[in-house]
Amino acid sequence: MSKNSFFFNLSDQLSGWRLVIISILMLVGAGVLYYFNQLGQALQDRETKYATLYAESVRFFIEQGLDSPCDYTFVSEVIGANESIPAILVSEGEAINAVNIAELTDSTRTFTEEERKKFLDEKILAMAAEHEPIEIDLLEGQRGYLYYSSSSTLKELKFFPYILLATFLVFGTLAFIAYSSSRKAEENRVWVGLAKETAHQLGTPISGLLGWIAVLREFDGFDQSIGDEMEKDVYRLETITTRFSNIGSVPTMKEENIGKVVEETTLYLRRRISTKIEWFVANTLSPDINNKINRHLFEWVIENLCKNAVDSMAGVGELYVTIYEKPNGKVQIDIRDTGKGISNANQRKIFRPGFSTKKRGWGLGLTLAKRIIETYHGGKLFIKQSELDKGTTFGIIV
Incomplete structure (x- = not known):
């Protein structure tokens, strides 16, 4: 198989540019995923440190006791500042405190004591699978554990780069379809114009050929069967002209x-x-x-x-x-x-x-x-x- 050189060169150029563009897009996509992965990891480390600080604040509060003359203002602010990280404090296998659990603060949902315990146990298992619990020293040698999970903001951030890339992909696809349709329409207009101009240019010589055949028929000794075949070929040219005229029209x-x-x-x-x-x-x-x-x-x-x-x-x-x-x-x-x-x-x-x-x-x-x-x-x-x-x-x- 062979290609016409014009189309061959054009095809190669387009294919080369296409490979370059695809490579650039893949690098951009990889860069976006890497950047947001690093950003998510940094936020995750920050939340881990904040959870640790929260756990230490709880430990200090319990250790000092309510009757201590110590100023709890800063510790209270640290504990109260946690408005995004879900956390559950567990002691002796029992959940003694839970914060930022959306299901527990939902006014439209009520739990019995048994349902609440079962729900917290399931939540603790899920948090343990997500993060290593933070160990806390409690009173009288008891040990507590603070289970926590990533905030909803951080969880949503993990999906953001994929949503962003999907959005780029959709808009890129639409742009490519629009460009491709425009290019094809332009190519069609060129070929239609060429075809119609060819048909127009053929009209005059075809009419002339029919006239010359009529003249030849007037000569004595002219083989009329030859004239018949010549007319067939000229009428064939007229058919071809009609075909070219029909291109681009209904x-x-x-x-x-x-x-x-x-x-x-x-x-x-x-x-x-x-x-x-x-x-x-x-x-x-x-x-x-x-x-x-x-x-x-x-x-x-x-x-x-x-x-x-x-x-x-x-x-x-x-x-x-x-x-x-x-x-x-x-x-x-x-x-x-x-x-x-x-x-x-x-x-x-x-x-x-x-x-x-x-x-x-x-x-x-x-x-x-x-x-x-x-x-x-x-x-x-x-x-x-x-x-x-x-x-x-x-x-x-x-």
Whole structure:
């Protein structure tokens, strides 16, 4: 497989930039995660120190006793300042104090003594799994333990970088879709303009050719059969001009018998393509089965697929065209050649603009064919089967 050099270079440039952008985004994402991880760790260390200070304040308060002349102002402020870190003080296996437990301060929820004890036991287990409890010396040689967990702010902070990255990802995806749509629209306008200008430029010489054929017919001894074939080719040019004119416009659809259209198209091609190609056309459609199609564009698709098949066989081989009705009422056309086939890797690229099996050309034939069938006719164009050195079958369903 080969690509046209213009599209090849453009594709390489875009792929290179894409890799650079993806690498930068990955580095930014990794940097964001690292920064917030470090920030979260610093806040976690701070809360651990604060919990330790809180535990020491509780120990000092209990150790001095209520009747002590000591000034408890600072200690009371330390204990009262803890408004965010959930903590439970345990002595002798029993919870003797709990602070900043949202469920216990919820006025809409009430606990029985048994429910409260069970709830605190579960909370203590959860806190123990999260942080190592802080040991406190209590009165008369007793030992207490302060269990605590991270504040809700710190817990929410752990999810913040992922939310931030997800937000960037969503906005980045939307921006990419908008850019991609804009670029495709611009490309479509260029190709549509080129096609219509080509059709316009062909109009005058085609009219001139018809006039010259009429003049030739007036000469004695002129072989009229030659004139008939010349007219067929000129009318074919008119058909091609009409096809180019229809690009970018909503085509006019008419009821046609697809089998008849395909037969007429292949008959025309047989006389103008290598005589070393054997044609086998099988049409099992009933004459009264009609579908709404644009004849000029549909013929273009058949012609394009048949010419591609001939090229893949290097002008020597067999070409099978089968037209039949599917059980669901759709019409299917299979075009099979005995050419070189298409590799699995290239089958995914074959319909991309600029990708071609030929050394010459823009690589737009199959792209336009797929658009004509799927966009204008609501059908499907696909590779039904392909095997290297044995041939390829293209399928059309309309």
